[in-house]
Amino acid sequence: GYAKVDHHREIRNGFPEVIYCEGKTIDQVKGITLAMIQRGSSILGTRASKDVYEGVLEIAPDAVYHASAKCIVVNPKTQQLHPERTIAVVTAGTSDISVAEEAAVTAETFGQKVDRIYDVGVAGLHRLLAQLDRLRKAHVVIVVAGMEGALASVVGGLVDRPVIAVPTSIGYGASFNGLAALLTMLNSCASGVSVVNIDNGFGAAYTACLMIKD
Amino acid sequence: GYAKVDHHREIRNGFPEVIYCEGKTIDQVKGITLAMIQRGSSILGTRASKDVYEGVLEIAPDAVYHASAKCIVVNPKTQQLHPERTIAVVTAGTSDISVAEEAAVTAETFGQKVDRIYDVGVAGLHRLLAQLDRLRKAHVVIVVAGMEGALASVVGGLVDRPVIAVPTSIGYGASFNGLAALLTMLNSCASGVSVVNIDNGFGAAYTACLMIKD
Amino acid sequence: GYAKVDHHREIRNGFPEVIYCEGKTIDQVKGITLAMIQRGSSILGTRASKDVYEGVLEIAPDAVYHASAKCIVVNPKTQQLHPERTIAVVTAGTSDISVAEEAAVTAETFGQKVDRIYDVGVAGLHRLLAQLDRLRKAHVVIVVAGMEGALASVVGGLVDRPVIAVPTSIGYGASFNGLAALLTMLNSCASGVSVVNIDNGFGAAYTACLMIKD
Amino acid sequence: GYAKVDHHREIRNGFPEVIYCEGKTIDQVKGITLAMIQRGSSILGTRASKDVYEGVLEIAPDAVYHASAKCIVVNPKTQQLHPERTIAVVTAGTSDISVAEEAAVTAETFGQKVDRIYDVGVAGLHRLLAQLDRLRKAHVVIVVAGMEGALASVVGGLVDRPVIAVPTSIGYGASFNGLAALLTMLNSCASGVSVVNIDNGFGAAYTACLMIKD
Amino acid sequence: GYAKVDHHREIRNGFPEVIYCEGKTIDQVKGITLAMIQRGSSILGTRASKDVYEGVLEIAPDAVYHASAKCIVVNPKTQQLHPERTIAVVTAGTSDISVAEEAAVTAETFGQKVDRIYDVGVAGLHRLLAQLDRLRKAHVVIVVAGMEGALASVVGGLVDRPVIAVPTSIGYGASFNGLAALLTMLNSCASGVSVVNIDNGFGAAYTACLMIKD
């Protein structure tokens, strides 16, 4: 077929290629999955609908579906990436959780422990401050926030570790599908904050895992 | 001349017309000032350069120039708008101070007391929390912030009074001259926050004074 | 569950947390509603479909649905916020009414009287001028307008009270889903106008109620 | 030289070609002027600095400079375009006057009478309503406004003649150099309003004169 | 009900109010239609689906539906607006025809003759030049074009009458739903071109009719 699976990626980049299922047919996803199973890869399919999962089940009966994350996982890494290190995944609201779960499931598939700290947006600061200990224990913090995305700056000012900010498309009107949160995060007055694409939980976790594994 | 000074405004809208000096010649500003002096108005000129001030001095020897605010004041209100009420004017950084001063001087010209709380941006949250008492005493809070503008949301979540957010053009790159801060503030996850134009300290104070005077 | 309801908000911010139903499952909304009922809160759910309402009815049989506003109300405040004060809610066209109703229902849920003045856009100025008395009696005016949003400036020039402008996404082509109206309102040549997010009737009413309650 | 003066334009389009001086050298403007003088054309140079005017004076000693309009006129039409018809040129503020003057001088050069109605923006509606008679006498109305540009809609709702709206780059922040006014005018809820480019006083007057001459 | 039909509009603005059906319920359209029938108005409903038409038929059995224009007409003007004058409605492609028809039907409802010149875009210039006579006979020309909208400039350079340009949302990719055509038309190097909103055939015809009726 036309797809050229980048089997070499794990050696070159540290982690296996991941299947971005959006816009692929069920057959295409199955084909790529099969090729990767045959090489013994861990398999992660992101942006996968329930239907795609059911297709994958036919060739990988032990595939697991994480509904909120919209991820399919087959044969995840069983060895911990780094036993003493944690990634904190933090969200501003409950609507940001599915993007956060894409990040969390990605990290877990790569063998990495995650600490989920959800719904601690800055409108009720006490909720965030109550979790300060957990935040400060993390080796990297992924902050997932839509609307105005202010949480990344506040967290960035509270920790001494890198913060990866994920703007989400949650919001309406002048949120312009995540543009407002994206700009907020890029302009963060707190240092140590870098940013990935809108809704890109996967990319944030991939980057975080690179930091973890050393 | 062509200008139609809206002398009727104080009766209709509660405060006298204010002279926006940007793009007006010194003679135009002097002309309008004279017309207003003759009617006994308080006079506030915003966005005024030192040169404009020197012109105005010729016809109004007691005019005062507030350099950081770039405001000229003649004959300010001496009666307090409301003796028990305060407007807090808060800034995220030191670069936002000149916009904040435009707000503060506007309010003071209208007879209103101001509490200045500057350089308390969210990257160092302890600086803001240390001022919580002053913030909570205010009848209205004006939050002035550039870059990512997150301060408005954090303040909005801490007080039970209206917050007027003023995005500033401070920043670079993806701040797009204040657009990032503007979008942040419009999307604030804290309720009770409304927004005025980028760098519009005057407008924020005018609105705040309308709330104060009842 | 993951949601951290901010029960503390009423004390801190003056009004209880409000449930933004868009993008939440029926079960999530029911869960949050239940938690708030148990604490005796007034409950307001915005952007709620008929289906969500029916779900809520199961646990709150006296819940009321305001179809045009798309709001669910349980246990509204019965005590008036301030008996002598009114919020005027004004719209430019008939298509802006549902956003206006979100504002009106929000205020009423918080115990505040509302005066609805609808379909008085500037293309037929006599319709607006005919309502001048009602406008001038209001303590705050909420102006709801889409397309070019000019109504906010005209109203701002006619009253001596704060105007909260709500741009709506009504329009087509170069209205860019409310962006045109938003920019119009931010640039208002009338002083005393502040702006909330596109279609954010709730936010306007919340801010207005903060002004009312003192 | 490289420039191909479109001498045929008056026959084809009704009015002679006009020299847009911005970005042309003084020598280029003089060259084009000379070519047009030799054919007996009326000459209008727009966006002309004082320096360009002084250059033109050397070859056209009766050239007149309209400083506020930044226009050079040589040999204007002496015959009235239509003796009974007037173009009203209306501005919102005093800062919009130079664009309005570009429109007025263009029309006058083409032999057309103009009624100037300046500084009647919607923030003080009584100023506009006081001029209703003059407005309604016009055959076409040109509305020149920056900031939020709401004046076009209000005028459009008051007259039964075509309104040509000219957004200006006057304003700051979210006016985005005239974009806000442009969008306002394109979305006007009043019918009969069409729009030209930001600051294009010339284009508005040209179009108006086409309407006048029949 | 809430709608305030502007019955006074015909006297003030020259033509009756027109019903914009998009986003109105069938009952709302019927209600407004009824109120206008009772006053003997001509009725034009734009952006009307077949369903809305069927609803209107119940109360106005002689209502006519123009499917391509998506317009409902009841009781059109029978007296010609001006017997010797024509509006030419020109399109670049066949996909622009429905916007052109909105313009044509609007004009015809107001009693005005229209000359339709369709599918003469600049990619095949001979098609346009073949219609030069018809173009030059028109009192006003409405140019309807999507994609790059270049037709307005070319027509503007060929006629000595006003051109009203209507950008359409036809196109894809960098047409940004009509934005490209809109900008093209606003920047037209041909004089005498003014512009209305994207897809606003109605507005173009309304303006054209104001020019026709004198």
Next chain:
Amino acid sequence: GYAKVDHHREIRNGFPEVIYCEGKTIDQVKGITLAMIQRGSSILGTRASKDVYEGVLEIAPDAVYHASAKCIVVNPKTQQLHPERTIAVVTAGTSDISVAEEAAVTAETFGQKVDRIYDVGVAGLHRLLAQLDRLRKAHVVIVVAGMEGALASVVGGLVDRPVIAVPTSIGYGASFNGLAALLTMLNSCASGVSVVNIDNGFGAAYTACLMIKD
């Protein structure tokens, strides 16, 4: 130094590296020029001020400065790229000429003959049609236009050769520094038109020369 001159480019890409002088110091330009002279390269410096040219003269006394194009040329190709083929460089206005000259000088430095056809914008179509023969003789046509950029589409419809469109930043207001012309050209309804960056005369000529040389 830090610069790594890509001497290998001529072999790999067909033409030598070109020095983009904007933002480089005179010393940097001189350094790169020297390195290229030593290898016997043809040298083209674009966006060069008179000052940079004078610096280069010190090390390359036969350097030539093309003022309108803002180009420095040393040691141009003397062998014709293809004796029977011509590139037509066409502009809409006289203000677009300097971008056109950047294209023309680039091609000439690479040994390619150019036919300049300037000031033939679509507002006066007869000027363009009068040059049809020259246009149709060209092997490639470069169309340089600002404001609305419609010329690219019209030329594209008249020739059977590739058209390379160069939007220019000429214009004001809604031309947004060339964005309007760029969008026009990308959406061209004529086939065979491809587009380079705003004001990128160099890039257009480079691409054209690749087509010429085969």
Next chain:
Amino acid sequence: GYAKVDHHREIRNGFPEVIYCEGKTIDQVKGITLAMIQRGSSILGTRASKDVYEGVLEIAPDAVYHASAKCIVVNPKTQQLHPERTIAVVTAGTSDISVAEEAAVTAETFGQKVDRIYDVGVAGLHRLLAQLDRLRKAHVVIVVAGMEGALASVVGGLVDRPVIAVPTSIGYGASFNGLAALLTMLNSCASGVSVVNIDNGFGAAYTACLMIKD
């Protein structure tokens, strides 16, 4: 009917008119097809759904449907455009293939050989470098890429032939439906790259074929 098929185009522009099916009814497409069949034209319908194809089959039983390309072909050219020349069509990912196929099918319909090189995006550079020979054999290279569109620059630096870049709307978030890839390609630091509209595979192939046929 209203459509004016440009039968003259093949003589004037080198290739027959192509039917853009998006937004046309099945009957319209059939009508145009019939008119072209009668003249013996090759027929290419782009953006055609299966349904449109089935309609066309009724009048052209030998019509072929290319599902991935969404193209209908009737009576393709049988004579090769140029036997020794090839167009390489290159994609970054598998999701870009349908746009690439529109390009490939267009070229093949015009009698031109195509070399497909798919899924060689820059994240795994070895995949691209492995195809260097095929790339360098091509007379023109069409690069089709979404997301960040970096492939065009990399290819542009590796070949000495013109590169036509086609941004695709593949991606999410800050890809803004192809805008990111479009800007990338317009700013390419590699020379010899020109750009067509987002997803415009047809236009790229048309331009490439003009280069091939000489």
Next chain:
Amino acid sequence: GYAKVDHHREIRNGFPEVIYCEGKTIDQVKGITLAMIQRGSSILGTRASKDVYEGVLEIAPDAVYHASAKCIVVNPKTQQLHPERTIAVVTAGTSDISVAEEAAVTAETFGQKVDRIYDVGVAGLHRLLAQLDRLRKAHVVIVVAGMEGALASVVGGLVDRPVIAVPTSIGYGASFNGLAALLTMLNSCASGVSVVNIDNGFGAAYTACLMIKD
């Protein structure tokens, strides 16, 4: 004074507060510097002109000025952050070097070794591939690129460490002052790439140092 230096930052965030000199007066910078000197902090002033440096020299005679980076350094860290780890700072062109130097000087001030790899943009891929060893030795890679910013994706695909991408404002036309490069980097098809604000060399280095120090 008004400035509240965040002396606590080093403890909380790992590195001392840094002085952003843009828009501050010389006196303000001197004041903040003095306060920090008194506490024994390392001092880094970014975006500092030569004039500001001269002011600082008066109070800190051993201050060093890095002209290309526009940075003032007083009392840099002498202890290495991590002796075995390197940050590679990579640029696409020579014009990106000053942003890269801001990054490099920041890291060096914090005690971190930097490997500079400049002018290796993707238009000449061999230049980058020649540095592959150095790239792969780095613990973090900072990629600094303007124009289309493609280098970040290519580097991201070649290394197994985190890449921090810094878009620069280098370019013209459709680079929109760095927006094109920013979007490219956010949409990178290579995983492990996160992004900071346009021209934000400081922020990239700060984040990189957090990764280094563990």
